[in-house]
Amino acid sequence: MRVRRICLAALLVGTALFAPAILAKGDPSFVLTGTSEQFGSYFPSYLANGYFSTLTAPRGTEPTRGYMVATMDYAKDDIARPAAIPGWNEIDYNPGGGWLNSTRLGKEIFTDYAQTLDMYDATLGTRYRFVYANKSTDVEVTTFVSQDANHLAATRLTITPQFDGSVQLTFPIRLWSEYQPRFPIGKMSGDEMIAAVIASGQNLDNKPIPTPDRAAVWYPGVVRIQSTGGDTKTLTLWLDGRAEQGVAVAQAAAIELPKGLDVEDVQLEQTPDKLSLNLKARVRKGQRYSFTKYVAASREGWGGDAQADVALAKAARQAGFDALLAKHQAAWHQLWQSDIRIDGDAKVQQAVHSDLYYLLSNSTEGTSWPMGACALTPGYAGHAFWDSDSWVFPALLLLHPERAKPIVMFRHRTIAPAQERARQYGVKGTMYPWEADPETGKDYTPHFAYGVFREIHVNADIAIAQWQYYQATGDDAWLKQYGWPVIEQVATFWASRVSYDPAHDRYEIHHVTSPDEAYDDVPNDSFTNAAAQKALRIAVKAAAKVGATADPQWSTIADKLFIPFDEQAQRHLDFDASVPHDKITWMGSSLAWLMYPNLDLPMSPQVRRNDFDFQLHELKVHGDDPNEMMMVMLAVGAAELGDGKAAGEWIQRNLVGFLKAPFNVRTETVANNAGYILATSAGFVQSFVYGLSGLRIDDNGLTEAYAPALPPEWKSLQLKGVHFRGKQYDITIERGADGKATLTRKSL
Template identity: 60%
Template sequence: MNGLGRRRWWRLAAWAALGAAAWAQAWAAPSAVPATDPSFLLTATDRDFASYFPTQLGNGYIATLSAPRGTEDNLGYMVAFMDYAQGDIARPAAVPGWSGIDYSTGHSAAGHFWLNQVALDPRVFQDYRQVLNLHDGTLTTRYRYDDHGRATGIEVTAFVSQASPHLAATRLTITPQFDGEVELSFPLVLWAPHQPRFELARLTGEQMQEAVAANNLELKAIPPATPDRAPLWYHGDTRVLDAGGDARELTLWLDGRAERGPAMAEAVAVSLPAGFDPGDVRVYRSPWRLSLELKARVRKGHSYTFGKFVALSREGWGGDARADLALAKAARGDGFARLHEAHVAAWHALWRSDIRIVGDPQMQRIVHSDLYYLLSNVTPGTAWPSGACGLTPGYAGHVFWDNDTWLFPALLLLHPERARSLVDFRSRTLPAAEARARARGLPGAMYPWESDPEHGTEQTPHFAYVLGEREIHVNADVAIAQWQYWLASGDKAWLRTRGWPVIRAVADFWASRATWVPERGRYEILHVTSVDEDYNDVPNDTFTNVSARKALQLATQAAAVLGERADPRWSEVAGKLYIPFDAGAGHHLDFDPSVPHDIDSWGGSSLPLLAYPSLDLSMDPGVRRRDYDYAMAPIAQSHRDPNSMGLAPMAIYAATLGDAAEADAWFQRNRDAGVLQPPFNVRTETPNNNTGDFLTAAGGLLQTLVYGFTGLRLQPQGLVQAYAPVLPPTWQSFTLTRVALRGKRYDITVSRDRDGKVVLSRRPAEDAP
């Protein structure tokens, strides 16, 4: 993500037709999407073929993209499984694709065709419907496939298990409307290394652009779903070291390794319909594909159900191919229904912590889709982080301040076990941050701008190295998130062993990085990239200075909690650190007054971030209003595409002013700004750059509700009512269910009383012990 300006450097970068009772019977198969709250159902029809933006199935550890047929071979990724090719930045290595099952009706007068290669055409894919059930975490696809007069009913159900994180499964049911022989293929796709590869760890900005042009590429979005920086955000390579299969056992397996990175493994076990006896089964192997291929005769009107059970692991998480093969075979033995039932139950348990809106079904669906994508990309009980675009190659899978300031707070009160993984990543990689500070002659820790999710090393491309050196507000963001976890959990043992070392090291960094200016009698922070990144070498960026001051102050507070010694320099620097302010006009400035504020940037102004929940700069109400009015001018005048990241700070800021109508207007722009791509509400960074799934903005939207509209803030005394609650004019109420705070669970509701006044109520969660 960005600053509010988002990484400028990266941007350079019919039933009647069939007339068959058997077809109607097949359509009513038991795996039909259950009746549920419509806000959990997102549906694609054949009208979406030309504009289909893929959704994602994931559990935080593994994920795969979707495609319209439901049977395609799709790219898949594993958490922090990175390619470290020499000369390049670290990037997510695509693991062998597991999602596909291909189908052919065999030879005909017109030729021999495979389902996954046939062009999407409503005349061929009839009665089409694909449903993403957010509540169940399941994608179901149905249609009538007409292969030159041979029709087949197709139904596909796929999921990545939330209950058994190493497992994923696909069930395919075919109902042929003919007698004859069909063919099926159950592959693992061995992706070829991406070409071309660029030495992004070495190329200057000019060289990068020349290299892109020399390869006949452009940094331009391609509809419907290719991002503008796709030539730079290609997937990394997984090299298959050993692989095989057993036609009699209906299994496949492989061991691999990311380029110069960790090892991985994958295995498949296929289930056949009861009594189904294929006449020909074989294992096929090429440099690009390992598959089980079978042929069998089928009868008209009969349904045949196949299962594909997949197990995946990586170094440090699970075993080798032999272990994965045992997992896949065990899942096959238990059956698809049992695995699916456990998966659905796990998702239902997650949805007990929810945000429930009464009075706005459309925004409720958006809230549920944003929560779904966050939960699909973050692990519980680990020390793995999330990139701005989750388990995709977006922003090369690197970890920015988005992890700490945008995603973490959105999850903290609803799903603290997932939120903790995000902050524990910073504890785990503290040694790398300390080494980075030492290399620059600084004490403490200097966290990377673009961090490798496995090792915590700096991965900013060379052409953007200035961001890694100067967009240092990330260090304060990291420390503030650590403190927020302590405030929510009250876990002193965690604070002592995990949070405190990070907070202390960051405070040491800021105490050294600030410069004493004797003629002005104050500390200043010079040569930084503003959070509004178009300003890349400014003194005293206000957001940076305010964040640094808070990091220093909370280090002193943390020392007091633990009985540790606080470095007196922390208080000294915090108390005398300059915060730019226009005394005549009575409002803060974006940065030092010596810097002209004259660029038509994406962010326009970073002042709204001063009201962001984890920072929440205390100020007089009059100053707060003047700050908001001052920030609105460059934002309103900007000619740049609206950045979905910037919507939340504006909505939250308006809420702190008690302006419900203005807060609602900014909040509703999430629906109207063109950043939710159909048909599955995949959020992009801007309406036109196709950078998705942009979890950063999803986290911002959820924070608007959890903190902005409630007026609640985490403080040492608990979750306090810092501002009056606000409620959009058309809403009846909204409720945060099972909010977690220091070992207890609450339901928190914002509604109107009998006199129409907006009020907030708290009560123990309905299912709290």
């Protein structure tokens, strides 16, 4: 599916402890816990609310990088990449013998350790006894990024010293230095990139956990700090900055001290790498002390400047940690009203919840920002791929349509740069880039991946998503104002991009890159042609809905668009028969993708079976380190064939190696641990919403395209709180008396 895996890759993970007792006891599928056994293999997660984030770390107090939605660095000769916002989550503690965050991670130092990601509450809790230099302190840390108040986050450190004496605490905002070395990725070839990385003492090989792969390429951009300040009386910090040649960024923090704390001194520290309030205080043995850091963050076009953020942080402190946390939890509990519930497999249930958690953590409402391929991280440079339209969008559409909508709105907002790109390539309409900048929509595909300018199926994927949103919502006004302009321009593109073959009286599409990207510059890629055909037919229907006149060529081309087929074998071909199908690729073949829910190319049951069997054969013969999305397609394909047992086996395969401990962070392949890939979570969710259910969104509604399927050991699968055309349903799949899976809908 992605040139980015072939060329290079990404970075990420999360935690929480203090879940309501009833939840912790009653539903462990929402809880993931790390132990000290994982100190050497800790794969970081993150906490986020769709607008900004922070990575997790074992102590719960370390400075980690965070990112803000569509906040990009545009350094000269580089590609646009996410700028790491100043690190806001750090608190450090020194009981007298050494600083907590600088002390070696060891089981004998961090005893009785547990770090928990509570996905129901979206909080990270860490608990341990810090034993060092003949002193011990019980430590508890709780961190969250507010789902209720999107500009706010908070971290609370609670210490219980086992001694009387003086301690130090610091509450910094970490001002990151620029990542080095930076490469001119905007113009370097693949060979030049590899040579430069090697010369810098790095490599692009798969690395053992927890070291991220490809960090030499998917490094963060920088925020240039323009002004900083703080006040030791009001215990506040603030800063204004700007992403390199990008948008303005602001942050502020307000510190809350325990009542009755014996404070000895408070100092403001301002250095090139840190803005901090530093505290000395006396503590008593066995007494609990809670220190809270309230943080506000904003960017140009979303919020105000540093002083506005100071006001937000102080207001949060005035309201109190418990009140802020309660509203955050309530907002998440509301999100979980739409859920996927499995009776019969606890591991799969937990994986589904972690995937939904990551999707919800990275989505917004009421915006036109897409989600980057690797969420709020620097992975794949934060660009919007077809992942947004074909993987993330359908996964959210039925459960959380308001969180799917920004993806289709982004494509409408960025029509102009897509039109300009079409002109550059000598075609009409819109030619959306393979890698779109999430702020501007402009093309920032790395030069080393230049071949993907031919992976033009992205244009059809975008139109399909627009139509799906309309089908799922029935919003005629939205279609006319937003969806139709995108669909019409995409159809115009395809009409100008096809070639007519008079000898066979058919239309063809030449010089494309297959989704199986090792096959570059091939004629008549089946997936591309089928997607273009569907986009053209969508345009005809959309025109009728909005009262526009469809170009007659759209139907003519769609009816005569060639999709390669082997009559003797009664199966589709990956692309034109003139191209040998003999390369070792991560997919082996792309035929399974003809069945994927968004495209769902019509075919007979026998052809579907033959395509599926060929895919399995090629995966064994020509496959290498298969992508997680291939597991999804095989699960969906098996369900379409009525084989619940095989579908369940492919779902199980999706748990092995792809989920990195301790917080179920999905990586693109088992061997490549570059970082979290949002589309992998979305794909897994689609296995249930569209795969096992047999449901499809089409002109007739939410239809049962084929009989539902259940793995043999499962009792039921429930899609809770499904939204469709203004109504809500619980959809349940369970076995009847005859042992066959049946689907029922209950209106809410």
